Amino acid sequence: MAADSAASFGLLHRVCKLVVLLCLLHISVTVVFYVRSLDIRFAFVQNQQSHNITQPNQVLTNDFPSRTDPKGAESYKGAPTEVQQRDQEDEPKPPEQKTEEPVKKLEKCPETSPLLVGPLRVDFNTPVDLEQIKKENPAVRHGGRFRPRDCKAQQKVAIIIPFRKRDEHLRYWLYYLHPILQRQQLDYGVYVINQDGDEIFNRAKLLNVGYVEALKEYDYECFVFSDVDLIPMDDRNTYKCFSQPRHLSVSMDKFGFRLPYNQYFGGVSSMSKDQYLKINGFPNNYWGWGGEDDDIYNRLASKGMSISRPSGEQGKCRMIRHQRDKKNEPNPQRFDRIAHTRQTMAKDGINSLSYEVVKIEKFDLFTKITVDVGKP
């Protein structure tokens, strides 16, 4: 009897063990299938996300086609990696997305930029390198263009530099001016107008060329005309236009930080399109050094305009010392010419400008336009 019950207990025990084992097997199979179904759902969601990002952008759809896209099924490369996905998000939004989520309209930048720091240290003892300047100004776009990211600039300003064989000066100019102009929150472009050949230099004609060429590229409303060797020592001296033509380089180190004479309009000046057109632009026939800036002053005065200037403190600037350039000797005709500005200005200016563009080069930090301006 005892032996019988022991045997049946053993049998029951084995059956129970078998049942437990079967249960465990069942649970394991269920778990395996459940996990696999999760995988599939996860992949599907990822795929849907990639599809949603890429679908409106045809270029990207080719790179990351959705499994549901029959055209792309062959070339499917899997769900995008984190980097790929970020790249996609950086791409410009397609037009249809613009209607769903309108691009935020930028507010106008304040009248006075909050980024200004005031007086600056300027020296020319250490050489500067274009690559370094580029690295330090990552927001400057190809061709030397910039506009503020977070607000709409008050003015679109073309900066025109008359130029020939002054590469070292230009590097200093770019090194100091790009950070200043960005802090001034301007929508600006830098145009270096390079006189081709070795004929006698003509600063004012190059400035006229700069005006015309810059306008071909963008709807500039203000023009700053700057010698390549002049650097402002205070970023509150904003390179923009005012209700009257502006003289910006009012206290130069070489003149003991004073104006050399009241009518002086050389170095750096700015004019709106209207102001510039009112005086028929600048004279084209001042070959060699001197007088062209006095002629411009005479033009402005004859049209009843006055000169606006920053304070002596804010208008401080340094000139890079240099020798007189070859083929820019003092112009012996300059005194006679400035005596007759009123008679000549209607015929000599933007309405009589002729030149030939030799080359346009877009560098990282500026646009260089090489021109043949002819000879006297």
Ligand code: UDH
């Ligand atoms: N410029 C050139 N290349 C030239 C001549 C002039 O790029 O060969 C441009 C440059 O932007 C320069 C501007 O024209 O800043 C005005 O010319 P400038 O610098 O010769 O005129 P500035 O009145 O100097 O500043 C005159 C010569 C002073 C010689 C002093 C010697 N101690």
Ligand code: NGS
């Ligand atoms: C005047 C010149 C200007 C010149 C200014 C400053 O005499 O063109 O000196 O020159 N006018 C005449 O010659 C008629 S500077 O000292 O910067 O070389 O801008």
